[in-house]
Amino acid sequence: MEEKEIIKRAQSGDRKALANLVKIHEQTIYNFAFKICRDKDKAENIMQETFYSMVKSLHQFDGKSKLSTWLFRIVSNHCLMLARKIKNRPFVSLEDDENIFEEKYAVDWSTLPNKIAENEELKIILDNAIKKLTPDYRMIFLLRDVEGFSTEKTGEIANLSVPAVKSRLHRARAFLRNELSKSLQ
Amino acid sequence: MNEKTVTCKEVMNYICESLGEDLNSEKCITIKDHLDECLDCKSYYETVEITIDCYRKYNVKMSKDAHKRLMKFLDLDDCD
Ligand SMILES: [Zn+2]
Numbered sequence: 298m299e300e301k302e303i304i305k306r307a308q309s310g311d312r313k314a315l316a317n318l319v320k321i322h323e324q325t326i327y328n329f330a331f332k333i334c335r336d337k338d339k340a341e342n343i344m345q346e347t348f349y350s351m352v353k354s355l356h357q358f359d360g361k362s363k364l365s366t367w368l369f370r371i372v373s374n375h376c377l378m379l380a381r382k383i384k385n386r387p388f389v390s391l392e393d394d395e396n397i398f399e400e401k402y403a404v405d406w407s408t409l410p411n412k413i414a415e416n417e418e419l420k421i422i423l424d425n426a427i428k429k430l431t432p433d434y435r436m437i438f439l440l441r442d443v444e445g446f447s448t449e450k451t452g453e454i455a456n457l458s459v460p461a462v463k464s465r466l467h468r469a470r471a472f473l474r475n476e477l478s479k480s481l482q
Numbered sequence: 483m484n485e486k487t488v489t490c491k492e493v494m495n496y497i498c499e500s501l502g503e504d505l506n507s508e509k510c511i512t513i514k515d516h517l518d519e520c521l522d523c524k525s526y527y528e529t530v531e532i533t534i535d536c537y538r539k540y541n542v543k544m545s546k547d548a549h550k551r552l553m554k555f556l557d558l559d560d561c562d
Contacts, residue, residue, distance in 0.1 A: 312560075312561050313561045315561070316556075319552065319553070320549075323544060323549060324544050327544040328541050328542055328543075328544075331542045332537070332540075337542065341544075341548050341552075344544075344548075344552065345552055345555045345556075348555075349555065352556055352558075406528065406529050406532045407532065409535075409536055410535040410536050410538075410539050411539075413536060413539045419536070420540060423536055423537060423540055438537075439537070442502065442534045442537070442538070443534070443538050463499060466498075467498045467499045468498075470501065470530055470533070470534070471498045471530070473533050473537070474529055474530045477529075477536070478529065
């Protein structure tokens with residue numbers, strides 16, 4: 298059955314269809330929530346809230362965008378709400394990026410991506426680097442570069458203009474790359 | 483920006499700005515030419531791409547228990 302049909306059934310009160318929609322998207326949403334907060338308990342909590350919102354407001358879903366895009370919008374909102382509750386976290390300033398351009402390239406980077414599955418140390422490095430970004434920067438980087446949404450779609454999901462997406466993306470990319478480089482030296 | 487005045491810093495900025503975008507402008511040609519010649523910028527470009535790739539490949543799997551808790555939370559556990 299096509300997803301459109303499942304959505305229609307769920308909207309007309311078919312609970313099995315509703316459960317089906319949850320099952321189709323739960324892994325993606327959980328993974329994304331984890332990538333934002335880098336914590337499994339928080340990710341589970343955000344995922345639960347996201348699907349709770351979906352169940353509550355599915356009748357408003359008009360099918361103009363994909364359900365997954367709609368869910369990404371909800372999960373992004375929940376991530377930002379959670380982040381606002383955690384006050385006084387010292388996020389790194391992205392204003393001074395001069396030092397990004399002054400370094401040596403001593404490390405062999407090419408093998409890194411294939412090591413991730415089994416290398417816990419590398420995972421910690423990646424977690425720590427992205428945690429230094431404010432959640433809105435994280436979100437843009439993850440939506441655009443990791444999930445592969447277009448710049449326009451990313452702006453739509455995150456409620457930001459295209460130039461705002463681009464400037465955040467630019468800084469997030471440079472910052473993460475720089476952090477990774479520092480940790481590998 | 484023309485070929486004579488493009489600096490490494492400009493190129494590096496441009497890389498971070500435009501990765502994944504449609505690269506057809508005149509500026510891009512200048513940047514591509516620079517990347518062919520400048521080792522520093524080339525490594526930088528590659529390492530930005532690798533950084534992104536690392537985050538793409540770092541995924542977590544949801545546990546069966548987390549799935550069960552979700553269904554219960556939504557009051558849909560009887561439909562599971
Ligand atoms: Zn250069």
